Amino acid sequence: MYDFEQPRLKKDLEPEELLGVILDYAAKIANERNLDNVLMLMADMGKQIVVSDRCTVWLLDTQKGELWSKVAHGISELRIPLEAGLAGHCVRTGEPIFIDDAYTNLVFRDVLASGALHTDQLTGYRTKALLVIPFRNNEGQIMGCYQAVNKMTESEVFSERDLRNLSLAASYSGKSIESALLAQEIEETQREIIFTMGEIGESRSKETGNHVKRVAEYSYLLALGLGIPQAEADILKMASPMHDIGKVAIPDSVLEKPGKLTDEEFDIMKTHTEIGYNLLKNSNRRILKTAAIVAEQHHEKWNGKGYPRGLKGEEIHIHGRITAIADVFDALASDRVYKKAWELDRILNLFKEERGEHFDPAVVDVFFEQLPNILKIRDRFSDPL
Template sequence: MHETYGLEFERVKRDLQPEEMLRVIFDYAAKIANERLLDRVLMLMADMGREMIVCDRCTVWLLDSKKNELWTRVAHGISELRIPSHHGLVGHAVTNDQAVFIDDAYTNEEYREFLETGAIATDKKTGYHTRAIMVIPFRNSEGEIMGAYQAINKMTPSQQFSEKDMEYLTLAASYAGKSLESALLTNEIEETQKEIIFTMGEIGESRSKETGNHVKRVAEYSYLIALGLGMSQDEADLLKMASPMHDIGKVAIPDEVLKKPGKLTEEEFEVMKTHTDIGYNLLKNSHRRILRTAATVAYEHHEKWNGRGYPRGLKGEDIHIFGRITAIADVFDALGSDRVYKKAWELDRILNLFKEERGEHFDPRVVDAFMEQLPKILEVRELYSDSVLNGE
């Protein structure tokens, strides 16, 4: 998307005819109504707005009243952004409940201050050339401003946005509003679930003197391995959310077993193994997708590919793929970290063990995916190291 100004306006288009406009509205309204993921709703809204008013870029900004910020997770040609709610043209439009029209960002004087620090500054970094800009606030079902559409560079011969374009973007927002509110609610529920799951995971680990960063690392390792195996983004995200609960059953293991500095006796190890059943039983009755997944991970992350794991002695692909992934992620972090009963292993020693246990303890495909993702996994280990947690 870093085209030059001249190249962009070689792609001159025309405004939509009424029947074309209706087709765009009906097409996107149906897609948006069936979408629950916030990222997808935002992308579809941006796509719909861009097609309806024939512009080069369209961004949907949402107002986060708690943080006094405007944010967008999806935009054409740019990544996630967060800005103060009063910042820039979008902030001005939202704060003042006012639509903003700019025909040429480089000659406009009324919004010069915003443009110099916003669009023009961004153009200098990217090579893009911003000309026309339009920002339209939109409201939720209760009439409160919930965000704004921002459109850049009209692609018709006039190269300028019109009052009719404003009407169309407002129409786009009204069509998508209910679905957007529903997606925001779903997103809030999922974020709350993630927070609870992560906190419970930390509680389980802290009882055995693990750090909160252990569950972060295992979650990130599991996510990377899942993607390396070719799993969908949705599945990888689900595993990342659920894996922090893999050892939640440790909350019920007696201290004399859980915190013993030396090797466990056979009887003590039998007690320790029950944390898989306990974790599963704590979570299995939930109707929430994340918690049901967490139940599976808690139950099966100590199973082994060769059938010699616990608690049920499952073998091969009878072990859920999420359990197989979390198994190697958990072992990698456990071996690479200092514990009360051992010092951290060197990386080469861990990798040699994984090669030996490929097809024994671990699923061969999972080991291969782990090895392929190792550079990224090591970056995560550094990012969430215990020394970082302790401020060292």
Template sequence: MHDKTRSDTPDTPELRRDLEPEELLAVILDYTGKIANERSLDRVLMLMADMGKQIVVSDRCTVWLLDEQRNELWSKVAHGVTELRIPLGAGLAGHSIATGEPIFIDDAYTNEPFRDALEQGALLTDKQTGYRTKALLVIPFRNNEGAVIGCYQAINKMTPSGTFSERDLRNLSLAASYSGKSIESALLVQEIEETQREIIFTMGEIGESRSKETANHVKRVAEYSYILALGLGLDQEEADLLKMASPMHDIGKVAIPDSILHKPGPLTDVEFELMKTHTEIGYNLLKNSKRRILKTAAIVAVQHHEKWNGKGYPHGLKGEEIHLYGRITAIADVFDALGSDRVYKKAWELERILELFRQERGEHFDPNVVDAFFDNLPAIRSVREHYPE
């Protein structure tokens, strides 16, 4: 079998040298600074994989995490591949995590002590991809309580020696010590945000259920808002934030009388004025929170009925006086409301909704948001199919 780790292979990086101590320190300081400022688990894992790869000068580096609920090891980030999941205990990663011990292998194809683990992992992957695994270094990492929660797996040393050393073990062990604690922090942040998301969806569903609207309405509005946010150029973090917050747009309906929410015909002027108060009620429920998600939800709650031309409510804001979150949620909410049955109307046909949006571009709706809506219409329609009434 041709050895793709050799320097004479044209599609493989040239052999390199080990880092000098000051270079190693610079790499560690650079990555620890980046990791400390990250909230996203996926990005933390990517930074850690990159850090490990540079520290030991490997061709690839994978960060494996333990998923105890599913009895699996998983990696969202692995150089050269997409997300991986393997059974708990499988491969070298599983062996290292189970024993808490590091593993050195100079040549995967001649190693006998770990033959079974290699055939479950690296050698099997080589057969599927054509890649040639030679040297491997696997080091477990632990959380603050000392429990093993994952491991680094470095593949193919890219220096002339072609094998990992005791120095690599020390250096990657240092990275693993920091990584375990950083991942634990990122997982905690993720758990907190997932809990907040569940609470927000539940509260949003309560608000909608008061007016006989389905739970899927808030899910669809969340997905539409996310698609539009990305379509308008917002970054991933901000799009995710709006997706989590937009389900709360009608939370203020919890304070609106059933006689108004469930009225099958048009509202009187007095009733409509009372209905409009749900925007400020929602804002007042949320405005004092220090959480990013709920602060964003407060903006959405109070502004999703404002109009680009200044004729909306509750404050008659005009144009860019309306926060972009409010402008996005406005069109997401109207699209879903018009396309759904309500106590006071039947669902509109799609073409009728699209024609209204064309007419209301620059009137009710921000022209840029309307354009993003039409640009992303296939994705928006697929959301409705995925979350039907």
């Protein structure tokens, strides 16, 4: 049972205050493409506009016949059947719902019993006033709904004014969420294509798709550990699977050779970095521009003895330095056509020796700090037997 403090009463927003809230959130939402962040801003805007204790933004999942929310103030992610609760009723009928007191309302008594009141029993929270309003996309199709809970003014009930104001927010929400969903779909499509291309490169050398997944996860973890901003770490995670895309142009006789390569064969193998870079360098997309850097520089060494350009120290882009250690760790920790996987202690000793030689010392330090998490990733994405 949760212990809820008695909330302090507030006042409805004056027209100038309401306009200020709407303009403030409209500016924030217009600059946001991440769906989760858009939903949080929407919930915050709705909560302030109608002066409610809580506000949930529900989205319709037509494939599963469910409503879901990652943004429910005070609650974690939720999924409910479309047939359940007031949110489901609102989305199915397209009509807003007003309830002054959930425990005395007769019209929606059965619906409430299966939703809000059941949750109250679990949490100790007291649901009283409710306002639920659907929102639509540009084609007029219902995408989900706002659900405001408990009016925080002296009246303790939602008004027609609240309905109008939240309807305004709902109208803007549908269009903004639709844009965020489209951006998310485009990003997921890009990510899928990049992973597929990365897997193609690795499959030429008989690697599994899990190699690129592990390298992506390692790179992401190391980037965050180095203090790289979340957005940039996300880009690196999406781009790093392309590090070996240039292998598509390397002959099978070199890629599949079980023994040590001759000097001539190794020179051929090294060209995969330049090939990958040339494949990607002309793109204006940030993900592919990052992938071009990673493809070219992941075999450069901190001491300047790497390839293809012999870059040294911070001449090597941080994305290349990160992917270098992620790729080497996974290569050594995995069976390859030319060797068996190394024991962990042997890999760690090598990394200590190569700190400041092959690898950026700062990246090596973060690698050791994150080692428990790195090993979890290795196990989660282990190759099939």
